[in-house]
Amino acid sequence: MARKVFITGANKGIGKQIARQMGKNGWNVLVGARNDDRGLAAVHELTGEGIEAEYLNIDLQDSETISAAVNLIESRHTGLSMLINNAAIPGDMHKPGYEFTAGELRDVMETNFFGPFELTRCLLPTLEKNNGRIVNIAIPIGRLPHFNPFAYKTSKAAFNVMAQSLAQNFTEKGKFVEIFSIMPGPTTTDLNGNITGEHAKTAEEAGKLIVGFILDGKNHNGEVINYNGAAVDYNHGLF
Numbered sequence: 001m002a003r004k005v006f007i008t009g010a011n012k013g014i015g016k017q018i019a020r021q022m023g024k025n026g027w028n029v030l031v032g033a034r035n036d037d038r039g040l041a042a043v044h045e046l047t048g049e050g051i052e053a054e055y056l057n058i059d060l061q062d063s064e065t066i067s068a069a070v071n072l073i074e075s076r077h078t079g080l081s082m083l084i085n086n087a088a089i090p091g092d093m094h095k096p097g098y099e100f101t102a103g104e105l106r107d108v109m110e111t112n113f114f115g116p117f118e119l120t121r122c123l124l125p126t127l128e129k130n131n132g133r134i135v136n137i138a139i140p141i142g143r144l145p146h147f148n149p150f151a152y153k154t155s156k157a158a159f160n161v162m163a164q165s166l167a168q169n170f171t172e173k174g175k176f177v178e179i180f181s182i183m184p185g186p187t188t189t190d191l192n193g194n195i196t197g198e199h200a201k202t203a204e205e206a207g208k209l210i211v212g213f214i215l216d217g218k219n220h221n222g223e224v225i226n227y228n229g230a231a232v233d234y235n236h237g238l239f
């Protein structure tokens with residue numbers, strides 16, 4: 001039976017390319033998206049390429065949709081063996097940190113940390129039963145001269161700690177489940193206003209890179225894999 005992966009934010013950008021590459025490697029893909037039209041359009045595109053894909057509505061700011069997605073997986077996709085926490089928002093990437101309101105910061109934290117945490121926690125029994133894996137699409141949160149988006153980095157710092165801390169828990173408690181992070185590096189997507197430049201890769205390149213690491217047959221629990229394949233920590237990874 002084909003293995004099954006749930007990818008959040010898989011209707012566009014890096015998430016859709018991860019879905020495509022996982023599908024091409026024989027995985028059945030649950031395409032997570034918060035907007036039905038955009039989610040179904042991505043599924044239509046992928047199935048047109050011969051990929052087994054199904055739409056799963058999820059808004060990481062909405063606990064009800066998270067519970068509904070988990071219930072659906074527990075009833076219809078009991079063989080799920082991978083969750084890819086890909087969806088994220090940047091917030092205002094240029095405004096200084098001191099100009100953010102707590103509400104604006106909370107908004108980004110909901111999508112990039114609380115939502116993925118809740119989803120991960122709720123899917124853990126299914127993933128553990130299937131010796132599964134959780135893959136976080138991460139960014140470096142250390143001091144970088146040209147990369148200082150306050151809400152984005154703050155929320156991803158919490159997201160990074162989640163992966164690091166849970167990985168340690170899994171090892172200590174002998175749980176048969178892995179969690180690790182991959183940092184794709186600068187990529188031309190809507191998230192960053194489609195930046196270009198010699199260091200920016202396409203979403204397709206990022207998707208191939210990420211899936212290459214995911215399917216390399218190694219145990220990566222607790223690791224942070226940089227785009228160049230180097231094992232790093234979250235403070236590393238200069239853009």
Ligand SMILES: NC(=O)c1ccc[n+]([C@@H]2O[C@H](COP(=O)([O-])OP(=O)(O)OC[C@H]3O[C@@H](n4cnc5c(N)ncnc54)[C@H](OP(=O)(O)O)[C@@H]3O)[C@@H](O)[C@H]2O)c1
Nearest residue numbers: 009013014059060061086087088137185186187189190191
């Ligand atoms: N682009 C880069 O340079 C770069 C570098 C390193 C890491 N990353 C990481 O790569 C991941 C994908 O980013 P991307 O660059 O591909 O960005 P993107 O093209 O903007 O895609 C973001 C995805 O997240 C979804 N999303 C946003 N808010 C959501 C919510 N509340 N609930 C569910 N889904 C939501 C979006 O759905 P909608 O279409 O509904 O908005 C979209 O599918 C992110 O984790 C990002 O931090 C990106």
